[in-house]
Amino acid sequence: MNVSPIQDHRTRERGLIVYPVYSRRSKGLSLGVNLFPSHKLCSFDCPYCEVFPFQTDFSFDIELMESALIETIGTASEVKDLCFSGNGEPTLSPHFKSALNRACLICRDHAPSAQVVVITNGTGLLKQDIFDFLIAKTHEERFNLWLKVDAGAGEWFRTIDRPKADVSFPALMEKMQAFTAGAGRNAVTIQTMLCRVNHAVPDQREAAAWEQAVLGLAGAGSVRNVHIYGKARPGPQDPLAQALPVSFLEERADSLRRAFKRAGFDIPIETFA
Numbered sequence: 001m002n003v004s005p006i007q008d009h010r011t012r013e014r015g016l017i018v019y020p021v022y023s024r025r026s027k028g029l030s031l032g033v034n035l036f037p038s039h040k041l042c043s044f045d046c047p048y049c050e051v052f053p054f055q056t057d058f059s060f061d062i063e064l065m066e067s068a069l070i071e072t073i074g075t076a077s078e079v080k081d082l083c084f085s086g087n088g089e090p091t092l093s094p095h096f097k098s099a100l101n102r103a104c105l106i107c108r109d110h111a112p113s114a115q116v117v118v119i120t121n122g123t124g125l126l127k128q129d130i131f132d133f134l135i136a137k138t139h140e141e142r143f144n145l146w147l148k149v150d151a152g153a154g155e156w157f158r159t160i161d162r163p164k165a166d167v168s169f170p171a172l173m174e175k176m177q178a179f180t181a182g183a184g185r186n187a188v189t190i191q192t193m194l195c196r197v198n199h200a201v202p203d204q205r206e207a208a209a210w211e212q213a214v215l216g217l218a219g220a221g222s223v224r225n226v227h228i229y230g231k232a233r234p235g236p237q238d239p240l241a242q243a244l245p246v247s248f249l250e251e252r253a254d255s256l257r258r259a260f261k262r263a264g265f266d267i268p269i270e271t272f273a
């Protein structure tokens with residue numbers, strides 16, 4: 001790898017549109033695409049969020065994105081993915097569709113062994129045009145949607161994700177079900193954050209509800225894998241959210257593995273403490 005990955009994740013908040021990072025979950029160099037170089041924009045206010053408040057005069061520019069991606073790909077020995085994630089919920093950007101379409105072409109032409117990843121909290125799926133657009137994307141090569149499923153029931157959802165607008169948890173789960181039912185095979189990664197929030201942990205009832213929710217999403221065949229991850233980086237709301245022991249994550253992963261086995265699903269589950 002000849003590119004120097006950004007060590008301090010907060011530097012992406014200084015207005016960068018493309019930022020190379022070493023991703024523990026992608027297991028290599030990930031080229032982050034930041035649709036919000038000027039300020040954070042998200043439909044959630046997760047207590048574990050690592051985006052610190054900031055304001056710049058920069059704005060997103062698709063031509064700059066393209067040149068930065070091509071230049072960085074050209075100097076890297078291996079790129080694992082081009083990842084839409086920085087500074088908020090990508091589906092809220094007016095540039096989301098055009099930037100993603102362009103990145104898919106760049107990936108095909110310049111980094112054909114890489115993937116294009118979209119990390120989303122799922123609220124974009126409540127808009128029909130975003131839902132249809134992303135469903136179509138999942139049927140393309142080299143596309144992977146990382147879908148946040150932090151909770152199995154509304155109470156923990158409101159605690160760990162703190163939706164800003166009046167997002168109905170049942171409606172969101174219903175949309176996620178419809179999405180995984182219509183998405184391309186192995187196109188979706190489910191990602192779940194497990195942490196303590198204001199000293200509270202998800203209890204057994206919440207754990208069982210989450211497991212059922214993930215089982216329901218996985219049944220359609222579009223779920224490639226499950227990432228269960230812990231709080232590993234500082235955030236602006238510390239110490240509201242705190243890391244849980246590795247064993248907590250492993251127990252939840254083992255329970256889900258047993259549930260997948262009983263259901264006949266061969267879906268890998270990884271933990272990232």
Ligand code: SF4
Nearest residue numbers: 042044046049088121
């Ligand atoms: S969904 Fe992501 S960007 Fe938005 S508040 Fe949560 S962690 Fe932060």
